[in-house]
Amino acid sequence: MDKTYAPHDIESRWYSQWEKQGYFEPKGGDSAYCIMIPPPNVTGSLHMGHAFQDTIMDSLTRYHRMKGHNTLWQAGSDHAGIATQMVVERQLNAEGKTRHDLGREEFVKRIWDWKELSGNTITKQLRRMGTSLDWSRERFTMDEGLSKAVNEVFVKLHEEGLIYRGKRLVNWDPKLHTAVSDLEVISEEEQGHMWHMRYPLADGSSELVVATTRPETLLGDACVAVHPSDERYQHLIGQRVTLPLCDREIPIIADEYVDPEFGTGCVKITPAHDFNDYEVGLRHNMPLINVFTVDARINDDMPEKYQGLDRAKARKQIVQDLDDLGLLVKVEDHKLMIPRGDRSGVIIEPLLTDQWFVKAKPLAEPAIEAVKSGKIKFVPENWDKTYYNWMNDIQDWCISRQIWWGHRIPAWYDEAGNIYVGHSEADVREKNQLPDSLALSQDEDVLDTWFSSALWPFSTLGWPDKTPELDTFYPTSVLVTGFDIIFFWVARMIMMGLKFMDDVPFKEIYIHGLVRDAEGQKMSKSKGNVLDPIDLIDGISLDDLVEKRTKGLMQPKMAAKIEKDTRKHFPEGIPSYGTDALRFTFASLASTGRDIRFDLNRIEGNRNFCNKLWNATRYVLMNTEGEDTGLGNEDCTYSLPDQWIVSRLQQTEASVISSIEKYRFDLAAHSLYEFLWNEYCDWYLELSKPILLDENSSEEQKRGTRQTLIRVLEAVLRLLHPLMPFITEEIWQQIAPLAGKTGNTIMLQAYPTPDESKISADAEADMAWIMEFVMGIRKIRGEMNIPPSKPLTVILDNVSELDQKRLENSGTLISKLARTSSIDSLANGEQAPESATALVGDMKVLIPMAGLINKDEELARLDKEIAKLNNELKRLTGKLSNPKFVDKAPKEVVEKEQEKKQHAESKLQNLSLQREKIASL
């Protein structure tokens, strides 16, 4: 093995073998375990959020596979309708064309071409992450089977009246020319204005002042509303005003919706361009006057002067004209929420159009019940509140999109405008007995991508056909996802699953945090702070990173700032850390928090951890290869350290398993790190040296230690494998035979399970004594700046029988680890030379100071310790002399405190005596 860990060589070797051997495929058995990958955009690329999420899912998958479950991690991607269409449209624009130049068929073909071309990017990247997805069952939302499922669901829901078509006010994206759902609209506070405008009464007697943030919609006003009990306007209710700039009169109505305190207390009502106004309009039977075209320009039904102006220009013009007429009272600065399309970024316009909707309430009720009853559990639990919150007030879901890339809506129209829904045109004709002569045309619209994603847990398993996969894997075990798509996806899957499978789609929902940059900022291309997981794995030069972050920006002027920030944060670029370090880092960040700050220091530390494992292995191999590791029936003698590390291993196993079961990958990673580095490497490997190198060790002892070295390492590899698949496989291949393990891959080995009988309290107590002994000496060394190379003479005083016994058993180990030249006990009544002191229980460990240690330094050191003990003693004495504590606290707690007090007292006494002694010299 090489001296340093080089991830790249290792990682390139294993993945293709695993895949080729079919290790990722379910291998039968009774207890099924299944996770559906949240389908990424087929033409997208892997970002940190994916990498994090996929690490968790892969870890779970590998863990359960090793536990012997029939494990499936379903692979696949979605077609990301709007996003993908936009990309291809942009390509066309670059050629000076639009999709309309190509026509629908040609354009869709072009998107398929693009999908073929770029569709492998993300799956290749997923493979780099080591994900054990079953690629043999990879699905795509637009492939035949899934399209069939979409079709089936649409038709069924329509038959039941749960899908309907209607002219309704929807969120319209004037740039993309499509309706979008509520969820695809991002409302943010922006600085705007409030215009106060005069509307003269029709009889000329007076006027009203209305306040609005959208003066251009004045053209579509249907009425002016005031609060029914607003005394200022009582007399005007029922009268009419003349709508400025239009040749119309509109009524003044009373409606509770109006807040008399806000603005002027008079609201212009534009039912065709505002959701609230729409409701008011309905209540009062007001006409819907549409002002805009699909581009959000003023349409041809409006006064000629404004026709063709876009929203912003129209606003300017109208304000100007009002001002000219003396009808503009004032303009105030005003903060308001502006709705923008999450894809296009333009302001969303409420627009009256024909759309298809899913009636959500009837589907939501059982979905709420499924969580309430505990059939589905959120982890962490609190997320159920968010879910209920939204579900209880769910709105109908607009599912039609005016784009070309997606599942075409299976609805046909005849020339009279009748609608026929069915699986195909032929099906529609047959069902409705329509003559061939009747011309039918299919609905031009496609379905929201989330509509097909909602079916993912069963469509990928073959639904609507009855398949063995559905029987085996539905409901799936757990959904792993971010809280940002609870509404988009999670809720909808639950609704659809219950409706069509009559069962929940998953039993648990593990909600993880969102990956942010080291400053806590959300990573985004426009901010230029994205990290590409592949760059962390392979490394990237500074220049390449800058280039990557500044290329293809929406706002090219950001480039300079992004470059500056990037050069500041990554002066050396990014070194290669390898997949395992990245995965381990993600695991260690997976606590319960919502935000996950990704800091390069963490991944560096974990790369070092991989290196540590690598080098520990080298040591183990050096001592076991070609040696007897006790694979035969020869006797082994297990030393104290052997027993100790095996005992600690059992506890680590228990802790790792319980952490994974709770989705606490951070705790699992921590236990593993702690065990491997701080116990196995720092102590056990060091303790094995004296045994293996000592000529006096028996063959049985050496065999026992070699066996323990290799077996513990082998078990740790299996424990680690779900988190770090590559390095563990690489090492396992080399060491497994020495541990007596057979098999072609660590992937399919059994996950370790703790064996209670191997936990030894005695061994742990004995080892604790050794460690205290060694650390006591090291402490003196460290604080007195005695070089580690300098062997020390050690004298013991106040040695108990147990101390004596332990010393006899483990003296050589101690002398090796603490670098002592001799350890002698003081004979009864014998005087020790002036010494520095450490305590192991009541036993004094004395290091003669002569020529090594300065008297004042030792005094200072003792004073510090004594002060610490005094504080503790004071605290304990106070506590124990409080009768309330002694009476009311549980007996065990009191006893524990008394014990602590005794310890502190005797320690204090020992050190004080020692101090006096030295001070008197």
Added chain:
RNA sequence: AGGCGCGUAGCUCAGUUGGUUAGAGCGCAUCCUUGACAUGGAUGAGGUCGGUGGUUCGAAUCCACUCGUGCCUACCA
């Protein structure tokens, strides 16, 4: 406006049902090329757990209030 979350060492975070001397990693300081590893080893410094009040023998942990901060949902034109 409602809902959810966060505030613990210089930084990033753990802290299980209230009972430790409040932990880890990184960073920092001192020492160390001992044959697994300088991507390393040894030792150390550093925290009145945002604040106030309460419950309790005992609070980082439970309750109330408060300050700061973040997110989500719904919104007043």
